[in-house]
Amino acid sequence: MIAVQSLTKRFGSTIAVDDLSFEVRPGTVLGFLGPNGAGKTTTLRALLGLAAPSAGFATIDGRRYRDLQEPIRTVGAMLEGVAFHPGRSARNHLRALSVAAGIPATRAAEVLQLVGLAEVADKRVKTYSLGMRQRLALAAALLGDPAVLVLDEPANGLDPLGIRWLRDFLRAQAADGRTVLVSSHVLSEMAQTADEVVVIDHGRLIADATVAELTRRAGAAVRVRSPDAARLAELLAAANLAAESAGPERLTVRGAPSSAIGQIAAEHGIAIHEMTDEARTLEDVFLELTGPPGGRPQ
Amino acid sequence: MSRLVAAELLKLRTTRTFVVIVAVSLGLVALASVLALALGHFESQVDVASVLSNSGSAGLLILILGVIGMAGEYRHGTIGPTFLVTPARWRVVVAKAAAYALAGLAVGLAATLLGAVIALPWLSAKGVDVSLSGADLSRIFFGGLLYSAVSGAMGVGLGALMRNQIAAVVVVFVVLFIADPLVSGAFSDYGKYSPSGVSLALTTLGAQDGAPFEEIVPFWAAALLYCGYAASLVGSGILLVTRRDVL
Numbered sequence: 001m002i003a004v005q006s007l008t009k010r011f012g013s014t015i016a017v018d019d020l021s022f023e024v025r026p027g028t029v030l031g032f033l034g035p036n037g038a039g040k041t042t043t044l045r046a047l048l049g050l051a052a053p054s055a056g057f058a059t060i061d062g063r064r065y066r067d068l069q070e071p072i073r074t075v076g077a078m079l080e081g082v083a084f085h086p087g088r089s090a091r092n093h094l095r096a097l098s099v100a101a102g103i104p105a106t107r108a109a110e111v112l113q114l115v116g117l118a119e120v121a122d123k124r125v126k127t128y129s130l131g132m133r134q135r136l137a138l139a140a141a142l143l144g145d146p147a148v149l150v151l152d153e154p155a156n157g158l159d160p161l162g163i164r165w166l167r168d169f170l171r172a173q174a175a176d177g178r179t180v181l182v183s184s185h186v187l188s189e190m191a192q193t194a195d196e197v198v199v200i201d202h203g204r205l206i207a208d209a210t211v212a213e214l215t216r217r218a219g220a221a222v223r224v225r226s227p228d229a230a231r232l233a234e235l236l237a238a239a240n241l242a243a244e245s246a247g248p249e250r251l252t253v254r255g256a257p258s259s260a261i262g263q264i265a266a267e268h269g270i271a272i273h274e275m276t277d278e279a280r281t282l283e284d285v286f287l288e289l290t291g292p293p294g295g296r297p298q
Numbered sequence: 299m300s301r302l303v304a305a306e307l308l309k310l311r312t313t314r315t316f317v318v319i320v321a322v323s324l325g326l327v328a329l330a331s332v333l334a335l336a337l338g339h340f341e342s343q344v345d346v347a348s349v350l351s352n353s354g355s356a357g358l359l360i361l362i363l364g365v366i367g368m369a370g371e372y373r374h375g376t377i378g379p380t381f382l383v384t385p386a387r388w389r390v391v392v393a394k395a396a397a398y399a400l401a402g403l404a405v406g407l408a409a410t411l412l413g414a415v416i417a418l419p420w421l422s423a424k425g426v427d428v429s430l431s432g433a434d435l436s437r438i439f440f441g442g443l444l445y446s447a448v449s450g451a452m453g454v455g456l457g458a459l460m461r462n463q464i465a466a467v468v469v470v471f472v473v474l475f476i477a478d479p480l481v482s483g484a485f486s487d488y489g490k491y492s493p494s495g496v497s498l499a500l501t502t503l504g505a506q507d508g509a510p511f512e513e514i515v516p517f518w519a520a521a522l523l524y525c526g527y528a529a530s531l532v533g534s535g536i537l538l539v540t541r542r543d544v545l
Contacts, residue, residue: 042545049385050378051543066385077382083375085313092312093376100305100383140379 001025002047002148002181006056009042009203016042018203019056024181024196026147029174031194031211032183035290039203040183041080044152047181048077060148072101076141080152083137086126090117090136093125094143103143111139116165130157138166149173151182155189167193187286191215201290214285222258224251225274232261232270239264249273302384302393303400310367310401319363320405323356327409330355331416340426347430347503349421351438352413354501357449358474360402362467364453367398368535369463378544388536391458395532398450406446410439434503437517441500444521452528458535461542490515496523 002024009017017039024030034040045051047058049065057064060075068074084093094108112121115135125133134157141149149170155163170193174180184190190197191211199207207214226232229249236243236253241260246252253261258275265272310316334349368391371377384390421428430438453470460466474494482489489495490513499520515523 045543045545048382050381051545068385071385072383075382079375079378079382081375083378085309085370085374085376087313087315088309089312092308096305096309096312097379097383099308100302100380102301 001062002030002058002060002150002179003062004043004047004056004058007043007046007053007058008055009039009046009051010054016203017046017053017200020200020203020205021056022198022205022208024179026179027174027177028195029170029180029182029193031187031190031197032181032200033187033190033197033286034183034185034200036185038185038201038290040185040200041152042203043200044077044150044181044183045079047150048075048079050079070101070144072097072146073103073144074146075148075150076144076146077149078134078137078141078151078154084125084133087124089122089124090128090139091121093136094140097140097143101144107143107145108139111142114142115139131159131162134158135162147177148179149181151180153183153185155184155186163189199286199289206289221278222253222256222261223274223276223278224253224261224272225249226251226265226270226272228270231268232265235264235268235270236261252278299389299393299396302389303397306367306394306397307400310397315366315370316363316401319359320408323359323405323409324412326355326359327352327413328416331413335417335420335424340421340424343428343430343434344503346421346426346428347434347438349417350410350414350430350435351442351501352409354442354445354497356405356409357402357442357445357497357501358470360398360405360446361449361453361456361470363401363405364395364398364450364455365457365460365466365470366453366463368394368454368457369461369466370457372461373463381544387540391454391532391536391539395451395454395528398454399447400450402450403443403447406443409446410442438501438503441517441521445497445500445524448524448528452524452531455528455531455533455535458539459531489513491523493524493527496520496527500524 005021007017007020008015020043032040042051046053047060047065060068065071065075090112091108094111095105098105098108109118112118115138117132117135117139120132125136128136134154138151138154141151155166158166170180170182174195182193194211196210197207197214198205223246224232227249229245229251233243233245233251241253241256243251243253258277262272262275331349331352338345338349340346371380380390381387418428456466456469457463460469478492478494482492482495490499495514499514499517514520
């Protein structure tokens with residue numbers, strides 16, 4: 001169980017995290033979302049005892065990170081960015097962490113196997129691609145076989161196969177009863193991974209919901225192409241269905257299944273050239289929640 | 299704590315930095331010995347002691363090794379994972395200081411032995427009588443080892459204090475080669491208590507002609523002072539490392 005309570009972090013006059021509270025329960029994957037610079041990394045660093053909160057606190061199983069008896073056997077963390085000595089091999093990086101934590105040396109080989117780096121384990125990290133470094137960081141998080149995982153942007157630099165592997169892996173971890181907190185600035189990455197999402201922007205909580213709720217909030221839309229679009233729009237309006245023009249001969253209809261639209265068109269002899277169900281993506285909801293993308297340089 | 303020291307020694311062994319620093323240290327010792335033996339005049343046992351005392355040049359490199367060992371963790375971002383394993387950050391700094399002191403001891407020992415292997419046959423071939431007393435010999439031997447070992451810990455302290463390894467190395471050079479001689483010129487008493495003066499007192503039997511410091515403090519005072527300098531750097535490094543966020 002991860003609990004973040006009224007967490008605030010200021011850097012000078014800038015508020016990076018602003019009175020943020022949320023929880024992650026065992027057996028769930030929580031997607032921690034926000035645009036770049038929203039305060040996700042600062043929140044995770046405060047949770048992991050690397051940054052001191054200005055107010056509030058964050059706990060793991062009721063304890064602050066620094067009060068954990070065996071921290072890396074309790075929490076496996078993957079920090080943002082590359083955190084390796086370029087001249088050290090993956091195996092030696094993990095061995096050094098294992099020795100410090102009193103974890104048997106055989107465990108390093110196990111986690112390297114698990115993340116698919118066993119073959120290149122003795123190569124120096126500077127020869128690794130970004131995706132391989134991410135896998136190594138994940139291997140380090142798994143060293144202590146922890147019940148809680150805190151991963152900051154683990155999908156960065158992974159290829160589609162790697163992202164899929166990560167998704168299955170995180171689902172399996174949650175199915176085993178582990179608590180998984182995973183940050184991302186790409187909501188679609190989380191759609192199939194997370195059970196719940198917490199969205200923040202400018203350090204403030206703007207949504208704390210299940211993925212299903214967010215998808216419902218997104219609502220579905222149907223795109224229709226018809227030579228008689230204007231008349232169809234009137235008929236739909238008469239049936240209390242909101243249709244907006246989306247260009248010549250095109251309509252976007254919200255809140256109605258395509259069958260209902262097709263029925264109305266058929267009853268009035270209107271030709272339909274194309275009709276496409278368009279689930280508004282979570283990405284759209286995300287952008288709506290976090291404001292227009294033009295507002296920031298990203 | 300022994301686990302942490304072992305982990306630090308493993309980290310030290312698993313990059314090329316250590317190998318390069320050891321090779322450069324021993325190379326410098328060999329070069330300095332050969333030059334001193336080829337060009338020097340050996341008129342007194344102080345001169346003989348000075349050619350046998352080789353930890354001085356190794357010590358500076360060990361100091362830099364310690365700086366890189368600590369500040370390098372910030373540079374490469376490995377400080378994050380290190381503190382995740384050991385959230386009590388003072389333990390990390392203390393373990394690192396101990397590990398680099400051990401490494402310094404090993405390098406100092408190798409440098410001393412290498413210097414002796416070069417100098418003793420050469421001196422005897424030159425017909426120079428080596429008649430240092432056992433006390434003098436053990437003083438330069440143990441003084442050199444103490445200097446090398448404490449330099450490693452001192453480097454870790456400085457690295458923790460500065461975090462930026464380039465800046466920390468620049469500080470080392472500025473203090474030893476600019477500040478110490480300048481301040482000693484202005485306040486003659488400063489010289490013997492300065493880091494440079496103290497290291498001279500630890501590694502030689504007395505000031506030679508042309509040395510920047512005419513006077514040296516007694517050996518025990520030098521040992522105490524040098525350990526004190528290292529301890530205050532490590533201590534203030536711990537205070538800063540503990541307070542600063544790792545971002």
